[in-house]
Amino acid sequence: xxxxxxxxxxxxxxxxxxxxxxxxxxxxxxxxxxxxxxxxxxxxxxxxxxxxxxxxxxxxxxxxxxxxxxxxxxxxxxxxxxxxxxxxxxxxxxxxxxxxxxxxxxxxxxxxxxxxxxxxxxxxxxxxxxxxxxxxxxxxxxxxxxxxxxxxxxxxxxxxxxxxxxxxxxxxxxxxxxxxxxxxxxxxxxxxxxxxxx
Numbered sequence: 001x002x003x004x005x006x007x008x009x010x011x012x013x014x015x016x017x018x019x020x021x022x023x024x025x026x027x028x029x030x031x032x033x034x035x036x037x038x039x040x041x042x043x044x045x046x047x048x049x050x051x052x053x054x055x056x057x058x059x060x061x062x063x064x065x066x067x068x069x070x071x072x073x074x075x076x077x078x079x080x081x082x083x084x085x086x087x088x089x090x091x092x093x094x095x096x097x098x099x100x101x102x103x104x105x106x107x108x109x110x111x112x113x114x115x116x117x118x119x120x121x122x123x124x125x126x127x128x129x130x131x132x133x134x135x136x137x138x139x140x141x142x143x144x145x146x147x148x149x150x151x152x153x154x155x156x157x158x159x160x161x162x163x164x165x166x167x168x169x170x171x172x173x174x175x176x177x178x179x180x181x182x183x184x185x186x187x188x189x190x191x192x193x194x195x196x197x198x
Contacts, residue, residue, distance in 0.1 A: 062098055093177050130147075
């Protein structure tokens with residue numbers, strides 16, 4: 001079917017995708033804008049998954065000072081090229097992540113950053129609590145992974161739900177950025193400072 005330039009313009013504004021990609025998406029979805037948005041998002045996220053292993057040697061350290069200056073965050077956001085690192089949308093993503101760190105105080109970027117001894121200790125604590133509740137070993141085996149998942153969601157930045165949109169995690173925001181920029185994007189590390197805090 002033929003699609004109008006107005007439809008292409010509308011879809012580009014909503015997704016940030018290229019003109020030819022928008023035209024193809026509209027043709028594939030009978031001119032339906034909402035279906036085309038979903039189509040482009042799915043294609044972008046599929047491409048993002050392929051980029052996940054690529055080296056991220058560029059990026060920026062982004063600073064955020066909250067409110068009255070009592071809390072501040074430095075976050076290292078990495079990408080593949082200087083071109084993306086100097087993009088305003090990349091910096092905005094860094095600020096968004098810094099705001100998340102300010103509000104939710106994660107301890108680690110991901111579970112890969114947590115020392116094994118800490119994971120083992122938490123697992124042991126959860127096991128003991130379940131035993132005290134009178135759970136049988138086979139029940140504990142089924143319940144424990146869910147308890148650990150919840151623990152990771154609380155202390156790992158990328159598994160936390162976004163404070164602006166709790167239908168998405170920080171990892172979802174990163175995947176969307178990867179799809180948008182066409183480069184792998186990762187959080188290298190972060191530091192959160194609080195007046196009077198440890």
